[in-house]
Every structure is written in C-alpha cells, then in structure tokens.
Amino acid sequence: MLLSLQRGELSIDEVVERITDRGWYDLGFAKVDYGRLKRVRIPEFVFCPGKTPEEIIAILEHLYKTNGKALATRASPEVWEAVKEKLPDAVYYPKGRIIMVGNLPQPKTERYIAVVTGGTSDIPIGEEAVLTLRFMGDKVKEIYDVGIAGVHRLLDNIEHLQGASAIIAIAGMEGALPSLLASLLGKPIIAVPTSIGYGASFGGLAPLLAMLNSCAPGVAVVNIDSGFSAAIFAHLLLHSF
Numbered sequence: 001m002l003l004s005l006q007r008g009e010l011s012i013d014e015v016v017e018r019i020t021d022r023g024w025y026d027l028g029f030a031k032v033d034y035g036r037l038k039r040v041r042i043p044e045f046v047f048c049p050g051k052t053p054e055e056i057i058a059i060l061e062h063l064y065k066t067n068g069k070a071l072a073t074r075a076s077p078e079v080w081e082a083v084k085e086k087l088p089d090a091v092y093y094p095k096g097r098i099i100m101v102g103n104l105p106q107p108k109t110e111r112y113i114a115v116v117t118g119g120t121s122d123i124p125i126g127e128e129a130v131l132t133l134r135f136m137g138d139k140v141k142e143i144y145d146v147g148i149a150g151v152h153r154l155l156d157n158i159e160h161l162q163g164a165s166a167i168i169a170i171a172g173m174e175g176a177l178p179s180l181l182a183s184l185l186g187k188p189i190i191a192v193p194t195s196i197g198y199g200a201s202f203g204g205l206a207p208l209l210a211m212l213n214s215c216a217p218g219v220a221v222v223n224i225d226s227g228f229s230a231a232i233f234a235h236l237l238l239h240s241f
Contacts, residue, residue: 053082069102096127114164118147118171128227172196175207182216
C-alpha cells in the first residue's frame with residue numbers, strides 16, 4: 001500500500017478508507033459482511049425467509065454496490081415482485097428460487113461440477129446448486145432424473161460423470177443415489193438429501209440417515225434440501241487443488 005501511495009496510485013483518502021474499512025456495514029437490522037469475499041473467497045448471500053422484502057432489497061443493494069454482484073436464496077415470487085421494482089438488473093430463477101444481481105462470470109477453467117438428481121421432483125434443489133455454482137463462476141453439467149429406479153439412465157451418462165471434478169448427488173426417497181455414484185466413480189460425492197418422499201421418509205430424515213451411513217467411501221453429506229451448501233462446498237473443492 002505504501003508503494004502504491006508513493007507511485008500515486010492511491011489518494012490519501014483512499015488509503016485512510018482501506019485502513020479503517022471494517023469489511024462490514026451496519027444497516028441497523030443487518031450487518032452486511034461485504035468483506036467476506038476477500039476474506040474467504042465466498043461472498044455473503046441473502047437467505048430470504050424471515051426477512052421483509054425491504055430488508056432483502058437493502059442487503060442486495062449494498063452487496064451489489066460493494067462486490068459487483070449479489071445473490072438471494074429461497075426467494076418467493078412475492079419477494080421477487082418487490083425486488084424487481086428496485087433492482088432492474090436483477091434476474092429471478094423461479095425453479096431454484098434464486099435472485100441474482102450482476103453479470104455471471106465466465107468459468108476460469110474447463111473443469112466442471114456435475115449436478116445429479118435422482119428424480120424430477122429433486123430438480124428445484126438441483127437448480128439451487130447449479131445457479132449458485134454459476135454465480136461463483138464455475139462450469140456445471142446438469143444430469144437430472146437418473147435415479148436408481150432406472151439405473152440405465154445413470155449409466156447412459158457415465159462419460160459425463162467420469163469427466164466431472166466433483167459430483168453433487170441430490171435425492172429423496174431412500175437416498176441411495178450417492179452410494180451408487182461413489183461405487184462407480186473415484187470422485188468426491190457431495191450428497192444432498194431432499195424432503196421428497198412418502199411419509200416414512202420423514203421429510204428427508206430417511207435419505208439423510210441413509211447418506212450418512214453410506215457404505216461407499218468418498219461421500220460427504222450436507223443438510224436436507226441444501227443445494228446451496230453443496231454448491232459452496234463443491235466450489236471450494238474445485239479451487240483448492
């Protein structure tokens with residue numbers, strides 16, 4: 001910083017601002033951690049449930065101003081109606097319940113994450129993962145509705161799976177998809193149990209326990225319906241080696 005100041009690249013005011021910058025901004029109802037992107041390579045995101053549209057808009061505006069992009073998860077159509085009035089550059093993806101502000105970055109590598117769902121009903125969670133990865137600048141390949149009820153559909157996509165650097169496996173019901181993938185591929189498998197299933201699945205608890213008890217090595221498990229968490233973990237994996 002001193003060298004930059006000597007060269008005239010930074011003004012005195014800019015230097016003071018950088019020294020005193022705490023990396024977060026107090027909106028009163030939220031302390032926006034805009035410095036998280038520089039600190040841990042992952043920006044702060046907005047989780048919409050429990051927040052008013054006005055609060056969501058204020059946080060998105062500040063993140064967009066400081067980081068050049070912003071993302072909100074679990075956004076309802078009602079939230080989107082409010083956001084689009086204030087942020088005309090925002091885009092809503094209803095299936096994944098994602099709001100994005102700012103341009104998506106181009107992938108910096110040809111390596112990709114495969115996002116695999118057991119059934120069509122699991123696709124909304126898959127879309128949450130896909131959109132989060134693309135927001136982070138990652139290349140993604142979607143392979144949907146290839147669960148073990150028709151395992152030939154999975155085997156028909158084996159080349160795409162073998163080419164992936166990591167795989168996000170999303171399934172409800174009995175949650176066997178991650179174990180099958182781990183038995184076929186030497187890839188990190190990030191398992192996402194979903195709340196899809198009949199009564200005995202207990203809202204995703206049955207696939208969660210099945211995935212945690214996988215007999216195939218190489219499976220890590222995130223929380224029920226948490227496509228977002230799986231995407232962040234996959235992003236960090238992809239860029240850590």
